[in-house]
Structures are given as C-alpha cells and as structure tokens.
Amino acid sequence: MKGLGAEVAKNLILAGVKGLTMLDHQQQVSIRGLEPCALQLALLSQEMGGPGMTEIHRCRTAYETLLCVWKRHRQGCVSQEDTRAQFLIPVGSLGRNRAEASLERAQNLNPMVDVKADPESVENKPEEFFTQFDAVCLTCCSRDVMVKIDQICHKNSIKFFTGDVFGYHGYMFANLGEHEFVEEKTKVTKVSPGVEDGPDTKKAKLDSSETTMVKKRVVFCQLKEALAVDWSSEKAKAALKRTTPDYFLLQVLLKFRTDKGRDPLPQSYAEDSKLLLQIRSDVLDSLGVSMDLLPDDFISYCFSEMAPVCAVVGGVLGQEVVKARFLGSTCLAALPAEVLGGGSAVPALAPSPLPGTAAGQGPVSDGEACAAPWIPIAGQVWNPCPAPLCWKHNVLCPHLAPLSPALRAQHPRLPALKWLEVC
Known part of the structure; x- marks a missing residue:
C-alpha cells in the first residue's frame, strides 16, 4: 500500500465500487536521520507509542547521514519514504501500518464505499479469501506472491491486475481469463454511380463507409507465462525487436526484490547500483539476450517511487480495473452527491437514475433515461444506458448537453461546470 497502491485505491473509490479492501504485507520500516542511534531510537519509540520494537540493526553511513532500520512485529509500517508518494497517509503516522493509516482518508473520498484495512500478510491469505472479490490488484509484491495469487484468481475466474513503479519506470499486467468483447470495424462501401457529377458527388463517394460491430474472444495468459518467455525460439527472436527494454528491466528489478526483500533505495544508491548491474548480467544471460538491451545508465532511473509516475x-x-469490471454492465450514476444536495463527495455506483438533462432536450424527469447507447470502449459490449446524467464518467458516455439554467440555480457549485456528460 505504497504510492501506486494509494493511486489505484483512490481511483477505484472515486469510481464508486461497492467495497474495497486494502492489504499491506511488507515487514520493515526504514528511518533516516541525523540523530545518534540512542536518540533516534528514543524518538521513534516515543512516536510509535513505546512497544513493538523487536530487533535493532547497526547503523551505517549513507550520504553522510545515518540510516537506521528497525524491524517490528507489525507489518507494512509507514516510513519517511512513504510520505513522498503515499498521499493517503496523514502527517505523524510514522510507524503505523500503511493500510490502517490510509483508511481514514480513503474512506473520506467516498463515504458510500465500504473501505476496509487488513494488516495481515497477503502471503498468508487462503484461497477462500480471494474468492470474495471481483478483482484483485497487487502492488509491491514479490514475483512468487504475484504468480501464486494470479493462479488463484485464474482458477476462480477473478480478474487479476498487478503493477509497480520503479523511479521513472512503471508497468501493469492484467489477466482477465476468458474475455469476450465487441470491436468496432469500419468498412468502406461502394457507391453506385449517379447521373450527376461534381465536387459534392465525389466527396460522397470518398466518405461512404459503414460501421459494424464484431464480437471477439481473448484468452489472457497468466503472469508466470508472461515472465518465462523462451527467447531462444525463432518466434520469440522475431518479437524481440518489438519488445520494450522495460520488460527486461522488470525482470531485473523483480529479482532484486526477491534477493533483498525490498526495492532499490536512494539511501543505498552505491551498493544497490552495483547489485543491479550484477543482477542485470545474470538475468539477461539466463534469458539468452544481449546486454545492449539494458545499458548501464538504467540504474539512474529506477530508484524510489515518484509521485508523478505513480x-x-x-x-x-x-481505469483498466473499472473497465473490466463495470463497462460491460449497465451505465451507473456518477454525479457528485454534494451537487445533488447530498453530503458525500461522490456517490457509489448505483443503477438508480439521477435527475438531469438529455442531449438537446433540456431537463428530464427523474427516472427518464437517454436512449443513446454506449460507444464501445476498448472492445467492451455496448448496452442501453439507463442513467440520464453523468459527471466526468470516465468518457463512458460521449453525449454532452449544456447545463440547464434551473440546475445551475438549484446547485451553486454547478456554474463552474460548462458541460455535463449525459448518458
């Protein structure tokens, strides 16, 4: 539950999912300071409330500062590194569990979403735990944990996502199992020759086309298969030219995480850089690819989590989680509740229609729905739209209508909005 996890949780909560559970699994906290060990220990112990210290390691010099690492019995503790990208953690939460520290701000984003925090290790969760969810999203997990949970989700037809941020680099992986969708195809039609001729006739012949919807089915590969590609085959060698070097960088960074139990830290840049170069050589040799795919300067861009990249x-x-889970179902209301007179910032996604305006019709009554269908996005099925009004609804519905004067007068916040997206 670090910077990337906070961003994903924020987006899903604002989208209005029914419920979201945040887990944190990491087991150590890193504190950097200029104070001597005894003073730092006293300050840290006082800030954490005293108990919980189980092991103290010797300090070592890093960039002329002391890097002290305390291992505690509680898991996923907040560190100074987290305060740079994890915006859900309040100031003064040093030493608390990340998931628990993030709960209050996460819940305030949307009171209608059931947000929970679980401080237990994700590795210790049984298979039955994951079957209660429609989608599982992992960040900052080891390769073995990601592969294990991906297999559980694939077996139980649960949508699986994972992602990470390493400095300027980031990735995401999705396993939706067997996924059916509809794709829009444009076909140019022949125009029968007319009697008249001229510029207008030529333009009509050039612009004539028809759009058809083609149903397709895709079977997603599992994470284990995606990370274990045999690059010695002829097919893989041909695909190597189109493969981004970030794929191999990911292999290196996941190996570093497995060996060290953490990601590269700016505080130990010199030591971690040497280890990354050694791991790079070992990984690329084992994959049978050239060292030129990852030049030595890659180590300058993969340290720490950067808030903009997160x-x-x-x-x-x-967005991909929302699309995979909700886009094929009915269009759901997403107008801020405070705009409609409620107390929460954003309501939960619910099939009940909201009062608003339909395209070109002005205000509509409660329960009246726009007859326009969804435009298929990313190959999803288009459905009739039962909700008359949406606000910033992930471009699910492209029909825009001017704000009605009555709605502007009734809700003072609305004049700042020039357009509303209407389903």
Whole structure:
C-alpha cells in the first residue's frame, strides 16, 4: 500500500465500487536521520507509542547521514519514504501500518464505499479469501506472491491486475481469463454511380463507409507465462525487436526484490547500483539476450517511487480495473452527491437514475433515461444506458448537453461546470 497502491485505491473509490479492501504485507520500516542511534531510537519509540520494537540493526553511513532500520512485529509500517508518494497517509503516522493509516482518508473520498484495512500478510491469505472479490490488484509484491495469487484468481475466474513503479519506470499486467468483447470495424462501401457529377458527388463517394460491430474472444495468459518467455525460439527472436527494454528491466528489478526483500533505495544508491548491474548480467544471460538491451545508465532511473509516475500508472491501472469490471454492465450514476444536495463527495455506483438533462432536450424527469447507447470502449459490449446524467464518467458516455439554467440555480457549485456528460 505504497504510492501506486494509494493511486489505484483512490481511483477505484472515486469510481464508486461497492467495497474495497486494502492489504499491506511488507515487514520493515526504514528511518533516516541525523540523530545518534540512542536518540533516534528514543524518538521513534516515543512516536510509535513505546512497544513493538523487536530487533535493532547497526547503523551505517549513507550520504553522510545515518540510516537506521528497525524491524517490528507489525507489518507494512509507514516510513519517511512513504510520505513522498503515499498521499493517503496523514502527517505523524510514522510507524503505523500503511493500510490502517490510509483508511481514514480513503474512506473520506467516498463515504458510500465500504473501505476496509487488513494488516495481515497477503502471503498468508487462503484461497477462500480471494474468492470474495471481483478483482484483485497487487502492488509491491514479490514475483512468487504475484504468480501464486494470479493462479488463484485464474482458477476462480477473478480478474487479476498487478503493477509497480520503479523511479521513472512503471508497468501493469492484467489477466482477465476468458474475455469476450465487441470491436468496432469500419468498412468502406461502394457507391453506385449517379447521373450527376461534381465536387459534392465525389466527396460522397470518398466518405461512404459503414460501421459494424464484431464480437471477439481473448484468452489472457497468466503472469508466470508472461515472465518465462523462451527467447531462444525463432518466434520469440522475431518479437524481440518489438519488445520494450522495460520488460527486461522488470525482470531485473523483480529479482532484486526477491534477493533483498525490498526495492532499490536512494539511501543505498552505491551498493544497490552495483547489485543491479550484477543482477542485470545474470538475468539477461539466463534469458539468452544481449546486454545492449539494458545499458548501464538504467540504474539512474529506477530508484524510489515518484509521485508523478505513480499518478500516471495508477490512473491507467485503476481505469483498466473499472473497465473490466463495470463497462460491460449497465451505465451507473456518477454525479457528485454534494451537487445533488447530498453530503458525500461522490456517490457509489448505483443503477438508480439521477435527475438531469438529455442531449438537446433540456431537463428530464427523474427516472427518464437517454436512449443513446454506449460507444464501445476498448472492445467492451455496448448496452442501453439507463442513467440520464453523468459527471466526468470516465468518457463512458460521449453525449454532452449544456447545463440547464434551473440546475445551475438549484446547485451553486454547478456554474463552474460548462458541460455535463449525459448518458
């Protein structure tokens, strides 16, 4: 539940899922400071409330500062590193469990979503735990844990997502099992020659086309298969030219995480850089690919979590979860409740229609629905839309209508909005 996890959780909560459970699994906290060990220990013990210290390691010098690491019996503790990208954690939460520290702010994003925090290790969760969810999204997990949970989700037809951010680099992976969707195809039609001729006739012949919807089915590969590609085969060698180097960088960073139990840290840049170069050589040799795919300068761009990168990757990852889970179902209301006179910032997704305006018709009554269908996005099935009004609804519905004067007068916040998206 670090920076990327906070971004994904925020996006899903604002989208209005029914419920969301945040787990944190990491087991150590890193504190950097200039104070001597005894003073730092006293300050940390006082801030954490005293109990919980189980092991103290010797300090070592890093960039002329002391890096002290305390291992505690509680898991997923907040560190100074988390305060740079994890915006759900309040100030003064040093040493608390990340999931529990994030719960209050996460719940405030949307009081109608059932948000829970679970401090237990995800590795210790039984298979039955995951079957209660429609989708599972992992961040900051080891390769073995990701593969294990992906297999559980694949077996139980649960949508699986994972992602990470390493400095300027980020990735996401999705396993939706057997996925059916509809794709829009444009076909150029022949126009029968007319009697008249001229510019208008030529333009009509050039612009004539028809759009058809083609149903397709895709079987997603599992994470274990995606990470274990045999690059010695002829087919793989041909695909190597189109493969981004970030795929091999991911292999290196996951191996580093497995060996060290953590990601590369700026505080130990010199040591971690040497280890990354060694792991790079070992990984690329085992895969049978050239070292030129990852030049030595890759180590300059893969340290720590950067908030802007977390925002971009978290936005894409959260969007894919929403699309996979909700886009094939009915269009659901997403107008802020405070706009409609409620107390929460954003209501939960619910099939009940909201009062609003239909395209070109002005205000509509409660329960009246726009007859326009969804435009299929990313190959999803289009359905009739039962909700008359949506606000910033993930571009699920492209029909825009001007804000009605009556709605502007009734809700003072609305004049700042020039358009509302209407389903």
